[in-house]
Amino acid sequence: MKHWIAAAGLALALPLSWNAHAAGVATPPDLPATEQARAAIDQDPAVNQARHGVQAATHSAAMLEASPYEWTASTTAQRRRVDGSGASNEWSVQLERTVRIGGKAALDRDLGEAGRRLSTAQLGAVRNEAARQLLDLWLDWLAARQAREGLLEQVRFAEANISAVEKRRKAGDASMLELNVAKGDLAEVQRQVSALAAAEAKAQATLRVRYPQLPLEARALSEPLPPERNEGQWREQIASGSDSLRAAQQALRKAELTAARARADRMPDPTVGVFTSSEAFRSERVIGLSLSIPLGGTYREQGAREALQQVEIARAGVERQQRDLDVQVAVQVGEATSSFERWQLAERSATVAQESARLTQRAFTLGEADLQALLLVRRQAVDAVNAAVAARVDALRSRYRLLVDARLIWSLDEN
Numbered sequence: 001m002k003h004w005i006a007a008a009g010l011a012l013a014l015p016l017s018w019n020a021h022a023a024g025v026a027t028p029p030d031l032p033a034t035e036q037a038r039a040a041i042d043q044d045p046a047v048n049q050a051r052h053g054v055q056a057a058t059h060s061a062a063m064l065e066a067s068p069y070e071w072t073a074s075t076t077a078q079r080r081r082v083d084g085s086g087a088s089n090e091w092s093v094q095l096e097r098t099v100r101i102g103g104k105a106a107l108d109r110d111l112g113e114a115g116r117r118l119s120t121a122q123l124g125a126v127r128n129e130a131a132r133q134l135l136d137l138w139l140d141w142l143a144a145r146q147a148r149e150g151l152l153e154q155v156r157f158a159e160a161n162i163s164a165v166e167k168r169r170k171a172g173d174a175s176m177l178e179l180n181v182a183k184g185d186l187a188e189v190q191r192q193v194s195a196l197a198a199a200e201a202k203a204q205a206t207l208r209v210r211y212p213q214l215p216l217e218a219r220a221l222s223e224p225l226p227p228e229r230n231e232g233q234w235r236e237q238i239a240s241g242s243d244s245l246r247a248a249q250q251a252l253r254k255a256e257l258t259a260a261r262a263r264a265d266r267m268p269d270p271t272v273g274v275f276t277s278s279e280a281f282r283s284e285r286v287i288g289l290s291l292s293i294p295l296g297g298t299y300r301e302q303g304a305r306e307a308l309q310q311v312e313i314a315r316a317g318v319e320r321q322q323r324d325l326d327v328q329v330a331v332q333v334g335e336a337t338s339s340f341e342r343w344q345l346a347e348r349s350a351t352v353a354q355e356s357a358r359l360t361q362r363a364f365t366l367g368e369a370d371l372q373a374l375l376l377v378r379r380q381a382v383d384a385v386n387a388a389v390a391a392r393v394d395a396l397r398s399r400y401r402l403l404v405d406a407r408l409i410w411s412l413d414e415n
Helices: 002-022 034-042 045-066 104-170 176-210 231-241 243-264 298-365 371-405
Strands: 072-082 086-098 271-279 284-292
Touching: 034 045, 034 104, 045 104, 086 284, 104 176, 104 243, 104 298, 104 371, 176 371, 231 298, 231 371, 243 298, 298 371
Parallel strands: none
Antiparallel strands: 072 086, 086 271, 271 284
16 A cells, blocks of 8 residues: 555656656665766776777867878989980979868868767767666666575574474474475575575676676665656657667768768869979979879769768668667556556565465464475465565666666766
């Protein structure tokens, strides 16, 4: 009942606070704090790689703005032999450079900026994926820890059962078979605890290696909440901050500029120069200008056509990314809603099963129930508790993924 009251209160408050939520929400208490999470995400090798990609794109933009053409200096020296006049030492010096025409310099500047924006969007997408991975690893660790701690009570019950059976056996009310069954039950519960401890250690080791600076502070799993808004509002929020979609859009922009550059390149850039020379026994000094223009042909034409097809490829990529995003949001919102409902059912089932186990345990201690009935009820309780923990984690994971993708926690929109 308290879960429904909390959900109703949240629903009433949301219309007034959604604008505030759009700017970010408080980090859930069972997750790392914002400063810790951001530091851990920044340490991710994939994020570091993407960050260097932004720096490389910045240098690439500077290169395009500066022009791929540079000054070329050339010189020649020759010795001319003239019959009856001796030898003439002659030389020439030339300085030339290719210049961009037809608005190519402006196109190159725009191309460089588009490349920088694309790499920045790709960095944001990598950061978001790193945040999702951190979220999953963190919840896996807390889930294994909480499940292991929940089974420790069952270990104590199993040990108490052995003591009770031993007393009954001494009194002649229990057989050796019942004692062996009780010992087998204890061994099985201990095996499950060991398996969960191994899973917890594995998850903890993965976190420690992947994020060496992240403090591993164990925390209890929070009470799940239903999705704050409907699918349309989540889609709008996630799409507005989606770096994957932004990267696809920037890739289209870059492809369009590349196509415009290829069209402009069908008019070749001329090379202009100035030269001077000394000839005829230094009696002739020559000063002149040079101009050379490549004759464009099939290569440039096909390059322009290929660039146009790349634009269509990029445009299809934007459409695909938009549809993938719509599908992802629909699935995530549906999963968050259904997982919250499954958790509520699992919690009620676990509460009933645990109460039945306690009552049967008491009846067994008083000699009012046999061992087989007790073990059956206890196994049902263990299964119900494990299912409740798993359902809790699923509900939390589904909602937290929405918060991560919507840039509402961990300040992921601050690149």
